[in-house]
Amino acid sequence: MNYQHNTVQAIEWSGRQLRLLDQRALPSQKIFLEYGNAPAVAEAIQDMVVRGAPAIGITAAYAVVLSAIEHGARLNWRQSVLRDIERLAASRPTAVNLFWALNRMRQCLEDADVAPIDSLLAEARSIHVEDIEANHHMGELGAALIESGDVITHCNAGALATGGYGTALGVIRSAYARGKIGTVYADETRPWLQGARLTAWELLQDDIPVTLLCEGAAASLMSSGRVSWVIVGSDRIAANGDVANKIGTYSLAINARHHGVRFMVAAPTSTIDMQAESAADIPIEQRNPLEILNLGGQRIAAEGATAWNPAFDVTPAELVDAIVTEKGVIMNPNTRNISALMSGD
Amino acid sequence: MNYQHNTVQAIEWSGRQLRLLDQRALPSQKIFLEYGNAPAVAEAIQDMVVRGAPAIGITAAYAVVLSAIEHGARLNWRQSVLRDIERLAASRPTAVNLFWALNRMRQCLEDADVAPIDSLLAEARSIHVEDIEANHHMGELGAALIESGDVITHCNAGALATGGYGTALGVIRSAYARGKIGTVYADETRPWLQGARLTAWELLQDDIPVTLLCEGAAASLMSSGRVSWVIVGSDRIAANGDVANKIGTYSLAINARHHGVRFMVAAPTSTIDMQAESAADIPIEQRNPLEILNLGGQRIAAEGATAWNPAFDVTPAELVDAIVTEKGVIMNPNTRNISALMSGD
Numbered sequence: 028m029n030y031q032h033n034t035v036q037a038i039e040w041s042g043r044q045l046r047l048l049d050q051r052a053l054p055s056q057k058i059f060l061e062y063g064n065a066p067a068v069a070e071a072i073q074d075m076v077v078r079g080a081p082a083i084g085i086t087a088a089y090a091v092v093l094s095a096i097e098h099g100a101r102l103n104w105r106q107s108v109l110r111d112i113e114r115l116a117a118s119r120p121t122a123v124n125l126f127w128a129l130n131r132m133r134q135c136l137e138d139a140d141v142a143p144i145d146s147l148l149a150e151a152r153s154i155h156v157e158d159i160e161a162n163h164h165m166g167e168l169g170a171a172l173i174e175s176g177d178v179i180t181h182c183n184a185g186a187l188a189t190g191g192y193g194t195a196l197g198v199i200r201s202a203y204a205r206g207k208i209g210t211v212y213a214d215e216t217r218p219w220l221q222g223a224r225l226t227a228w229e230l231l232q233d234d235i236p237v238t239l240l241c242e243g244a245a246a247s248l249m250s251s252g253r254v255s256w257v258i259v260g261s262d263r264i265a266a267n268g269d270v271a272n273k274i275g276t277y278s279l280a281i282n283a284r285h286h287g288v289r290f291m292v293a294a295p296t297s298t299i300d301m302q303a304e305s306a307a308d309i310p311i312e313q314r315n316p317l318e319i320l321n322l323g324g325q326r327i328a329a330e331g332a333t334a335w336n337p338a339f340d341v342t343p344a345e346l347v348d349a350i351v352t353e354k355g356v357i358m359n360p361n362t363r364n365i366s367a368l369m370s371g372d
Numbered sequence: 373m374n375y376q377h378n379t380v381q382a383i384e385w386s387g388r389q390l391r392l393l394d395q396r397a398l399p400s401q402k403i404f405l406e407y408g409n410a411p412a413v414a415e416a417i418q419d420m421v422v423r424g425a426p427a428i429g430i431t432a433a434y435a436v437v438l439s440a441i442e443h444g445a446r447l448n449w450r451q452s453v454l455r456d457i458e459r460l461a462a463s464r465p466t467a468v469n470l471f472w473a474l475n476r477m478r479q480c481l482e483d484a485d486v487a488p489i490d491s492l493l494a495e496a497r498s499i500h501v502e503d504i505e506a507n508h509h510m511g512e513l514g515a516a517l518i519e520s521g522d523v524i525t526h527c528n529a530g531a532l533a534t535g536g537y538g539t540a541l542g543v544i545r546s547a548y549a550r551g552k553i554g555t556v557y558a559d560e561t562r563p564w565l566q567g568a569r570l571t572a573w574e575l576l577q578d579d580i581p582v583t584l585l586c587e588g589a590a591a592s593l594m595s596s597g598r599v600s601w602v603i604v605g606s607d608r609i610a611a612n613g614d615v616a617n618k619i620g621t622y623s624l625a626i627n628a629r630h631h632g633v634r635f636m637v638a639a640p641t642s643t644i645d646m647q648a649e650s651a652a653d654i655p656i657e658q659r660n661p662l663e664i665l666n667l668g669g670q671r672i673a674a675e676g677a678t679a680w681n682p683a684f685d686v687t688p689a690e691l692v693d694a695i696v697t698e699k700g701v702i703m704n705p706n707t708r709n710i711s712a713l714m715s716g717d
Binding site for chain 2: 054055181212214215216217218220223224227228231237238239240241242243244245246247248250273274275276277278279281282285316319320322323325326327328329330331332333334335336337340341
């Protein structure tokens with residue numbers, strides 16, 4: 028069975044190099060950048076060449092393979108690879124999939140006398156393939172929750188943000204294929220405009236109709252009664268069901284509850300951080316104010332103005348109707364039902 | 373007493389021409405455009421050279437003076453001026469101040485044998501001066517409601533949007549002068565970025581500290597507990613207290629209520645439309661999708677994507693804590709207390 032999504036492939040391992048689709052240049056240009064060492068990949072993650080929690084995890088896993096290839100012949104190879112892992116872990120703080128993937132890769136180093144390049148590559152490939160499989164499974168599970176209507180999504184939680192197919196967009200793809208969705212409304216998602224640049228592009232590749240809107244218009248759209256679900260991804264879910272995701276998600280969740288619109292989070296279990304009791308334990312990345320003060324490289328705001336630019340916000344569990352994972356669906360998430368899912372009860 | 377606001381003057385009558393500060397070019401360029409006839413002014417309103425409900429009303433009033441000057445010597449002067457008034461009324465549909473001001477100007481034509489240029493100019497000047505006076509009075513009344521804390525504002529409801537001083541920013545100026553406000557948070561306000569381009573610029577001219585944020589971040593900011601009030605202007609208030617304002621306002625109001633943050637609308641009584649029973653009677657302008665699909669003149673969204681671009685939304689009266697007018701403050705607005713204020717009871 029071919030789990031690869033045909034139209035968009037943001038992360039490719041090509042022999043001894045990692046190829047990343049430069050998501051900053053989309054949709055006007057489709058540029059692949061090649062990486063031969065881990066620090067360069069860490070910088071690419073930081074600079075948002077690649078973004079999206081699962082995609083960051085997969086990318087970091089391949090970067091550890093690059094590190095082992097680069098340093099494997101040296102006596103102190105282990106120290107060098109571990110240093111690269113630390114560098115990768117420091118690239119972005121919020122998405123937990125990054126740390127989850129690096130932990131899996133680190134375990135391959137244990138008890139190894141020589142750099143285990145083959146087993147590291149096998150592990151990175153597994154992380155990649157498992158993510159695509161998880162997305163397809165979540166797509167089925169999430170689509171089953173949807174009866175009919177239009178949906179709103181935020182940022183890009185699609186093939187570009189994952190190994191392929193997508194979390195939120197995976198659910199949307201599956202539900203659209205079953206005729207359950209009329210129009211996908213995509214928040215343009217300031218300041219990086221992932222909705223306008225990435226989600227619209229990705230859905231149009233699959234001939235799924237997409238209508239953009241400014242974040243501020245979502246409440247007005249919901250009041251029209253056309254929207255049945257808000258469907259988003261996540262960068263980290265705490266053990267109690269609090270959901271960290273792209274800034275703007277929390278506002279959507281409040282608006283959804285106000286209008287009786289349901290709120291779904293689609294994320295693999297690698298996004299659930301059982302070490303974080305609640306949102307209070309999730310670090311929120313603050314990014315450069317210039318991302319808001321400038322527009323297309325030009326200063327847009329008055330000189331002297333500053334900006335508050337958190338990359339993520341937290342939606343409390345009580346505003347979440349469903350968390351869809353590859354292991355099953357959690358309705359009205361809380362510490363108990365999340366713990367049960369994670370422990371396989 | 374000098375009611376002119378010193379730092380920003382967006383509308384100027386200079387002898388026989390109307391000068392408008394081109395708000396599309398701010399803050400990088402301060403360009404004044406000159407207008408000698410009413411159709412050109414109507415186009416300027418449509419193209420957002422000037423924006424903001426009270427400012428549009430004042431601008432249209434001066435445009436009627438231009439029309440009387442142009443056509444006054446002709447036999448069919450009245451017909452020509454009335455046609456220009458119709459053209460002006462068609463420039464933008466939502467802000468009721470436009471129709472209110474044009475009605476006042478039309479009344480000057482009644483029973484006039486020759487084009488009453490002097491009385492039209494006097495009426496336009498009155499509309500202008502009364503608006504500035506109203507803003508200062510609202511500033512006092514609104515500031516009295518604020519105890520202390522940070523505030524959020526949306527779009528630009530400042531000197532640029534009015535005759536001078538501002539509605540929401542008038543309240544903020546007055547409250548800041550009394551030491552009641554720490555930081556003013558300004559939504560950048562997509563798609564025209566009035567917050568980033570206009571509000572930040574205007575507040576910095578008065579040395580009021582301003583921090584920009586994306587609309588999507590406002591809920592997260594409110595959850596921090598720092599914000600005591602959301603303060604906005606309005607384009608039209610229905611007789612029951614429903615408030616039409618820049619798209620994104622309704623979402624702010626829902627978020628404010630969710631967090632126990634209070635929600636204030638500052639608007640002169642010329643913004644209250646007693647003919648509109650509720651929001652259902654307020655036309656909402658739909659603008660060109662390209663305002664969202666393009667960025668700085670360049671296509672940003674994938675080809676094939678469309679956008680939903682309403683310029684305004686409606687906040688139901690039950691989410692509004694206070695409407696501040698020059699005639700007094702209406703707490704928890706409804707048909708009864710608005711009617712009482714408007715009839716002077």
